[in-house]
Amino acid sequence: MVRSEGTAQHKALPFELASASGEGGSLASSPASVGRRLTGGTRTTFSWDDKFVGAQVLIAKLVLEGKVSPAGAFGQYKSQAEDFICSCIQKANSNVKKTPGGLLWFLPWNNVQYVATATFVTTVYSNYLIATKNTSLGCAAGLVKSHDLLASVQSQVDYILGVNPKNMSYMVGFGSNFPKQVHHRGASIMSIKKDPAPVTCKGGFVDWFNRNAPNPNVLDGAMVSPDENDGYNDIRSNYQYAEPTTVTNAPLVGVFAQFATFK
Incomplete structure (x- = not known):
C-alpha cells in the first residue's frame, strides 16, 4: 500500500469538487486531464491531511452511476477506493x-480518528x-x-462505544464507564459559573492540568482512543490518546446517522 502523503492530496481535490457539485459530465468530457493527475494509489489512511480516499470514492460513485467510463484513470480511482475499503x-x-x-x-496518535474516516467511507460505499x-x-x-460492509462498520462502532476489552x-x-480526564483545557478547568476567580496560563497548567481528578466539565460526545493493545491510561497528560478532535467526531456523525435510520 502507498504511504499517505499530505502534499500530494491536492492534485485529487478538483475531482472531489466536481463530483460533489454534480459535474460528472465535465470529468467525462476530459478523461485525458484526469490521466495526467495522480490517482493516489491505494492509501493507508483517509485523514485531514490526506484526502485521496475521499476523491477516489467520489470518482467511484460516478463510475457506479455510469456517468464516467470505468476505463483508464476513472477505473483506477474506483479500484483504489475499493482496495482501501x-x-x-x-x-x-x-x-x-x-x-x-x-x-x-x-x-x-489518536487512532480513532482514522477508524472514524474508514468507517465513514465504508458506510458511504455501502450506500452507493x-x-x-x-x-x-x-x-x-x-x-x-x-450489508457485510455495514456489519464491519457496526463492529467498529460497538468497540468505540464500549464493546471492548476494557x-x-x-x-x-x-x-457509565468513559474517560474522565480527557486532554482538553475547557473541560479540565472549573467553569467561571462555579469559580469566577481568573485562571492564568501558569495556573491552568499547575493547578488544573496536573490535578489527578476527573475533569470538572464533562465534554459530552468527545472521543478518544485506546492504544494498539486495547489499553487506555485515563490521565490528562496522555495527550497522544486522550486528546479529542473534531476530525474524529465529524465522520462518525455520518456513521451514527446511518445506523439511526435502522431504528
Whole structure:
C-alpha cells in the first residue's frame, strides 16, 4: 500500500469538487486531464491531511452511476477506493492491522480518528452500492455485499462505544464507564459559573492540568482512543490518546446517522 502523503492530496481535490457539485459530465468530457493527475494509489489512511480516499470514492460513485467510463484513470480511482475499503474490512491481500480486541489500528496518535474516516467511507460505499443496484464489492478474499460492509462498520462502532476489552466507552458521556480526564483545557478547568476567580496560563497548567481528578466539565460526545493493545491510561497528560478532535467526531456523525435510520 502507498504511504499517505499530505502534499500530494491536492492534485485529487478538483475531482472531489466536481463530483460533489454534480459535474460528472465535465470529468467525462476530459478523461485525458484526469490521466495526467495522480490517482493516489491505494492509501493507508483517509485523514485531514490526506484526502485521496475521499476523491477516489467520489470518482467511484460516478463510475457506479455510469456517468464516467470505468476505463483508464476513472477505473483506477474506483479500484483504489475499493482496495482501501477491502483492507479495512479484512478482505484484501494486505489488511489494516487490528488490536487484539478488534479495533482497526492505523497510527498511534489518536487512532480513532482514522477508524472514524474508514468507517465513514465504508458506510458511504455501502450506500452507493445499494443506490446503483450493484450487488457486491469485489475484494481479493471474495465478493462482499453492502450489508457485510455495514456489519464491519457496526463492529467498529460497538468497540468505540464500549464493546471492548476494557468495557469502556471511548465517547465521553456515553454509558457509565468513559474517560474522565480527557486532554482538553475547557473541560479540565472549573467553569467561571462555579469559580469566577481568573485562571492564568501558569495556573491552568499547575493547578488544573496536573490535578489527578476527573475533569470538572464533562465534554459530552468527545472521543478518544485506546492504544494498539486495547489499553487506555485515563490521565490528562496522555495527550497522544486522550486528546479529542473534531476530525474524529465529524465522520462518525455520518456513521451514527446511518445506523439511526435502522431504528
